[in-house]
Amino acid sequence: MDRLKRPFYLVFGLILCGIGVLGAFLPLLPSTIFFIMAVYFFSKSSPRLEAWVLDHPLFGPSVVAWNEHKAIPRKAKWLAFAGMALGFVMFVLFSRPGVWLLLGVAIFFIASALYVGTRPDGPAKDN
Known part of the structure; x- marks a missing residue:
């Protein structure tokens, strides 16, 4: 198989x-x-x-x-945050969504940003 x-x-x-x-x-x-x-x-x-x-x-x-x-480097996190913010602004400006769609998309972006932000930056360093 x-x-x-x-x-x-x-x-x-x-x-x-x-x-x-x-x-x-x-x-x-x-x-x-x-x-x-x-x-x-x-x-x-x-x-x-x-x-x-x-x-x-x-x-x-x-x-x-x-x-x-399961780490995301800090620079990649900031690029992801910037991309999400830009994507959300473009969504709002170009689609002019209703309140419920705007709220749903906002929740999705916030949840995505929280997930990315809570991943470690890299392997733990030995002291």
Whole structure:
């Protein structure tokens, strides 16, 4: 059965990796989350591509920090907060939502920001 799943895992990993690369160039599209998911699929289909993402000088450290410590580097947190704030402002300005939709989206962004903000910054340092 795993032999039948492997090509699908590989395709999903490649698609997610491609979206991650796009996210590196498009301001409101995140990249790290797509590389984290790509590594999951590559771990089941292509150890070579999994190692490529994990060893990548730009994308790898954030993925490794998440996989090993469930950590989000402080700089990435601030970029995420800024992206969420900008996304919320754009949503309000361009869609002019009703009160209930505005409240729902605001709760979603606040919950997302709280989740990101409560993750550790990185591995604990030895004193």
